[in-house]
Amino acid sequence: MSALLSARGLEFGPREAPVLRDVSLHVDPGEIVTLVGPNGSGKSTLLRLMIGALSPRRGKVTRTRGLRIGYVPQSLVLDASLPITVRRFLDLPLRVDDDAAEAALAQSGAGGLAGRQMAALSGGQFQRVLLARAVLNRPQLLILDEPTQGLDQPGQAAFYRRIAALRSEMGCAVLMVSHELHVVMSASDRVVCLNGHICCEGTPEVVSAAPAYRELFGTGTGGQLALYRHEHDHAHEGGGAAHHHHHPHAEG
Structure with missing residues (x-):
């Protein structure tokens, strides 16, 4: 192997x-x-x-x-004044279809958050959304930099x-x-x-x-x-x- x-x-x-x-x-x-x-x-x-x-x-x-590779950065600073929903965030940088987005959110423990504003999430929810974005492309390797x-x-x-x-x-x-x-x-x-x-x-x-x-x-x-x-x-x-x-x- x-x-x-x-x-x-x-x-x-x-x-x-x-x-x-x-x-x-x-x-x-x-x-x-x-x-x-x-x-x-x-x-x-x-x-x-x-x-x-x-x-x-x-x-x-x-x-x-x-x-x-799916990558979860150490932390990501988003401009709080910029309105962006969780669902829209998953479309950066490449658009994904709704089924893939829902599946990734569910797998990452962020199911039900799609319509929420990124700026309104708690720290734990935010990390789970970053994780969802990392698993969207079904990675063979997930890399996380001090994710918690x-x-x-x-x-x-x-x-x-x-x-x-x-x-x-x-x-x-x-x-x-x-x-x-x-x-x-x-x-x-x-x-x-x-x-x-x-x-x-x-x-x-x-x-x-x-x-x-x-x-x-x-x-x-x-x-x-x-x-x-x-x-x-x-x-x-x-x-x-x-x-x-x-x-x-x-x-x-």
Whole structure:
């Protein structure tokens, strides 16, 4: 099974102080890969290299021929004075038929919002509409850049459950950047920690126990991860289950 998208030996940024160095990453069909790392670690840059919006100074990115990518940006600032309905927003940049629009909204948890003004949506509704726009072309790969910034913890958890459900329905792979580790990891098949280079990668359990991960994120996050898995999956993971602190906002 060949990867949908892979990067080998990427380097980006000035030679003397590269933002990314020797980064290799792949996403296989149907898997959920989460990219985590502190601010300034190059996560958004790596996503932009992966989709071809930036070119690496060294290394190369390979995409499967004709790969359909759905992209959910970190946030989108719309002019609030500009009246535009959700339905009309889905027609940008290319018009879509009503059935496709309705299906995408329903799949993204935004059913019933078609007639609403974009400016009147809550943060969570707005994110679901961005997601609907990303799934319109039945992507084989959904790429999300910190899609739940600004949502509260239940809102984040609901959004990630929605992503996991979409993956099962559409069979698409998912590559997402996040720092809401407590929520994101339970949905991931593979977690990749980035800090200019890849520090560690593996299943959520492996990564959350890795010294490099602990060094980047401290054990508070280990506590969050255990707490989330414990509440939602009833799986008693080791590694930090003792820290039952609630940090609603992981700073990072």
